[in-house]
Amino acid sequence: MKVVNIIPFGPQHPVLPEPIHLDMQTEGEIVTDVKVVVGYVHRGIEKGLENDYEKNMFLAEKICGICSGVHTSTYSMVIESIMGVEVPQRAELIRAIILELERLHSHLLIIGLVGDAIGYENFFMQTWRDREIVMNLLGTLTGNRVHYGINKVGGVRRDLTDERIALIKKAMAELRPKIDDIADIVYHDYTLKKRGRGVGVLKKSDAIALGIVGPNARASGVNYDIRSTGYGAYKDLHFKPILGEAGDCHERTSVRVKELYQSMDLIEEALSLLKPGEIAARPKGFPKGEAVARHEAPRGELFYYARGVGKKEMYRVKVRTPTYANIPGIPPLVKGMQIADVPYIVVSLDPCISCTER
Amino acid sequence: MNGTEKSRLKSPWITHINTGGCNGCDIEILACLTPKYDIERFGILNKGNPKHTDVLLVTGPVTKKYIHVLKNLYDQTPGPKVVIAVGTCACSGGVFKDLYNVEGGVDQVIPVDVYIPGCAVKPEAIIDGVVLALEKLKKLQEGTWKEVGE
């Protein structure tokens, strides 16, 4: 009988903030097989969403703490689709600005965690110090650093006054040189490239076959970004997906850095298109019918399906989050790599386990 | 208060345990280590190993799959130790209280010393909570701690 050496990773581990369990079979330092065990974060939210359609907003928001804005935006979009509510242009632009700010903070977070995973603590500290600019801005605009509560069915709850717009412009001007510094380290640092190049390579054909979404797929050359479909305010904004080629860990990090620049440009463009107007439309009646809504969350494609039967309570809400599609990518990427590379590979796929398990 | 007791207050090492939350409080705990809030100036180190820590920062409503893991981690930590429940979900279950896979609050599983409410908890509140936990430890050592209601 062959003796198998199994190294456990998680559910409590210093590099991952969330519980996930990997059983890695190793020979020496090379991983030969990996088994992923999930289920520690499953709370039963979809059953809890069979409730009052306006109160559901607060439960949908708490599915994930990092991408909570996009969950509420997609939920609002799907209910507005069912009820036929026309959202005013100003509300769409405010939603787009908050979503792009959220993309900024989420990408800066995961770039920092990459630094932490490979032992480059200074890079982690620098990235998170610069992320505080975005967090402060979000706190001032919406009232809370995390869980903004900005969306409601029909529009947004808070307006962007002139002084808040001035704050956004000032923060973007302060942030740009700092992101230049971070980009310089990611593109040119010797040890970062040594740890990332050729590690966890995802080929384009595998990415399509496994259904990987988000910056992970774009780094392998798959041209898939939901913002191209022009939902919400994106039909008025100039947008082109950013693609990479090599598909390894370093490429995924580089694509995220380029998306930081793209988000800052989109915010400035959206601010220039703001015209005075209403910020919310009143929905009439109760939702009856079914609809589907998709958004590009920082991690990939977020998909909501909802069905109402003419009552205040929703009959069914289904959520498919981007990490749910990305988790099957972990075993093929980790096989054949060293134990030391596993934290970097898992973090570079940007997993959000609380989104996955709802 | 002798030297060891003073040192205990000057060097509390933390482990952060996520029992199934939405990740918001965890990100704010990690943000406490970064330059803007810097809890290392209090001697606090983020050690991932329960055998090396004194303070357990627990977030999230405890899901049923995580109960035995949480008990295991609590038993592995050598005394004297302090448990801090960070966030509304850890205090009482929060938004998730009546869902089918949630036990509801950390104190259903292990004894809790300090509760920090908030959704998500601001880093300033986390620092405040850790300082309160150290004061409780100091008073427990001196024998002057009074529970609420005594």
Next chain:
Amino acid sequence: MNTIDIAIRILLFVLAPAFGCLFFGIDRKLTARMQNRVGPPLLQPWYDFKKLMGKTEEIVNHIHLVFAFAYVAFIMLALGIFLMDGDLIVICFSLGASQVFLALGAFSVRSPYSHVGAHRHLLQMVAVEPLLILAAVTIKLQTGSFVLSDIYARSTYPFFGINTILLLSLPVAFFIVILATIVDTQKSPFDISTAHSEIVSGTFVEYSGPYLAITKLGHWFELSLLFAFVSIFFSSDVLWISIAGKLTLDFAVFLLILVIDNSTARLTIDRLVKFSVRIGLPLIIINIVLIVISSMGVIA
């Protein structure tokens, strides 16, 4: 040696862990400043040590503790031999023995992280120890003896010949001692056997409470020993020049290690072994060949 000499050496031995504690405190403070933070007070490692001594004892198995004590004992032995101006080769092997005991202790528990850490620790020894011994060999070839009292006597500053100041004539040996310091104090890029984000604490994962404090004491002694090694590379006839020069050299190496630590990510264990085999080994062999040739009088 008269009694005052012996008393000073015993005093240095007792002060060695204090020096190690202060070094780690300054290290954490300077690292924090480089990361734009405030950082802990300078005596923080002392507070950590006292707190750990006061925790309740949770013992996994007794042999685990025996190996921890052996690790500390052999480092103290190496430092003691150094301070009594003993033999350089015995010091190198005593240091190697202490690392082997640490790895064996980590193998004696059942945690897989401990085993991976111990395996990496042994590989790290394979990468660094032979180079350290070859460095000691070059010092012998240069000064004619392994014994420290002779080395000090024959490499002193007032003889202006460049071959006698070890720092200038044996740069490769100096580079190898710096490499050994980085690896043994677990600093980037070579903090591989206690990689925090991969294997939690590696070899130290199952130690807790007072026994973790003992391993920290061993760490402080180890640091003092390595900096004492660095200080061999400068010595002088005049006492105050000797002390000032050694302290300056130690301080310069300390700053260099700190800067390297803060500007690199962690590399993998095979990179460390490849580095020492492909770069360290050829360089030290070239240095040995050059010394042998110059001593045969071919290069005047």
